[in-house]
Amino acid sequence: MRSLLILVFGAFITFLAQAATITAAQDPWAPFVQKDKANPGVSVEILTEALKSQGHQLDFKIMPWARALNEVKEGRVDVLVATWYTTERTSFLSYSDPYLENSLKFIKRAGDSFEYNGMDSLNGKTVGIVRDYGYGDMFLGASNFNKPEANDLVGNAKKLLAKRIDLTLEDELVAKSTLSGAGMNLSDFEFTDNALSVNSLHITSGLANPNHQMYIDAFNKGLAEIKTNGTFDKILVKYGIK
Numbered sequence: 001m002r003s004l005l006i007l008v009f010g011a012f013i014t015f016l017a018q019a020a021t022i023t024a025a026q027d028p029w030a031p032f033v034q035k036d037k038a039n040p041g042v043s044v045e046i047l048t049e050a051l052k053s054q055g056h057q058l059d060f061k062i063m064p065w066a067r068a069l070n071e072v073k074e075g076r077v078d079v080l081v082a083t084w085y086t087t088e089r090t091s092f093l094s095y096s097d098p099y100l101e102n103s104l105k106f107i108k109r110a111g112d113s114f115e116y117n118g119m120d121s122l123n124g125k126t127v128g129i130v131r132d133y134g135y136g137d138m139f140l141g142a143s144n145f146n147k148p149e150a151n152d153l154v155g156n157a158k159k160l161l162a163k164r165i166d167l168t169l170e171d172e173l174v175a176k177s178t179l180s181g182a183g184m185n186l187s188d189f190e191f192t193d194n195a196l197s198v199n200s201l202h203i204t205s206g207l208a209n210p211n212h213q214m215y216i217d218a219f220n221k222g223l224a225e226i227k228t229n230g231t232f233d234k235i236l237v238k239y240g241i242k
Contacts, residue, residue, distance in 0.1 A: 020057055021057045022051055022056050022057070022059070022079060023058075023059045023060075023061070023078045023079070024047060024058055024059070024060045024061070024077065024078060024079045025060070025061050025067075025072065025080065026044075026062065026081040026082060027062065027063065027064050027152070028178075029041070029043075030174065030177040030178055031174070031177050031239045031240070032044075032081075032174065033081055035062055039239075040060065041081075041239075042235060042236065042239045042241060043081045043099075043201065044060055045235045045238075046099055046226070046235055047060075047079070047081055047219065048060075049222070049232075050222030050225070050226055051218060051219060053222040053226060054218040054221055054225075060081070061077075064151070065131075065132060065133070065152075072093070072205065072206045073092045073093065073206045073208065075209035075212075078205055078209060078211070079203050080093075080203060080204045080205075082201050082202075082203070083201070083202050083204040084102070084133075084134035084199040084200070084201070085134070085202065086136065086137060089204070092207055092208070093205065093206060093207065094204060094205050094212045095202045095204050095216070096202045096204065096219045097202070097219075097220045097223060098201060099201055099223055099232075100200070100241075101201065102171035102201060103171060103195045104135070104170065104195055104199055105171070105172050105175075105191045105195045105196070106167045106168070106169045106196065107157070107191055107192075108166070108167050108189070109188065110189060111190075112190065114167065115192055115193060116194045116195075119138065119142050120144070122144060122145040123145065124144070124145060125145040125146070125167055126148065126164075126165045126167075127146065127165065127167045128149075128150055128156035128165040128168040129147050129148070129149055129156070129169070130150060130151070130152055130153060131150070131151060135197075136197050136199075139196060139197075153178050154178065154184070157182075157184060157189070161188060169196060173241075203215075203219050204216075
């Protein structure tokens with residue numbers, strides 16, 4: 001009996017040690033996710049502080065978006081840091097409460113008079129998208145314009161300047177940070193006034209992960225706590241969002 005109790009207690013302690021560290025992944029998506037340990041990005045810091053308030057540590061790794069999504073979907077990584085909602089993803093991801101919003105705007109070459117006014121305004125256009133991003137079911141299902149894929153925004157921006165595509169799209173804050181960080185001239189681009197959508201940001205965990213609900217619950221509880229104690233606002237101020 002004593003040996004059994006020791007084994008059970010040891011297994012329990014091992015579980016607690018493992019549960020104390022939550023793994024996360026995302027692609028670089030400044031200012032929300034950045035390759036900078038001192039300034040890892042708004043989303044990474046919000047997740048870190050929310051989990052810390054609940055007794056968890058975050059082990060975060062940068063990796064390409066498609067890989068990060070698959071790793072979380074399969075349960076090999078615990079959470080994605082910043083995810084937009086799509087109906088398709090609910091079949092394999094569990095979503096947290098929203099913590100911020102993105103305004104997804106079309107990017108065009110400077111001097112282009114195009115303005116987005118609904119799906120019909122995209123008739124005949126070639127709109128560069130990033131593989132596996134969640135642009136929304138209506139946009140992705142539309143057949144009145146072409147949607148060639150690229151690995152990232154910078155690739156689409158280069159295609160835009162080379163006139164291989166007519167438009168691309170991204171959150172304006174993210175796009176300006178990403179393009180300037182890649183050494184591109186922001187004056188070569190313009191943004192539409194109207195957004196395709198305003199998307200809430202969530203952390204997500206794969207339904208294949210047996211602890212997915214625990215991670216989501218811990219974040220939701222921690223998010224409410226850091227909003228109450230002022231930590232959330234301090235993070236936004238640090239990155240110039242508030």
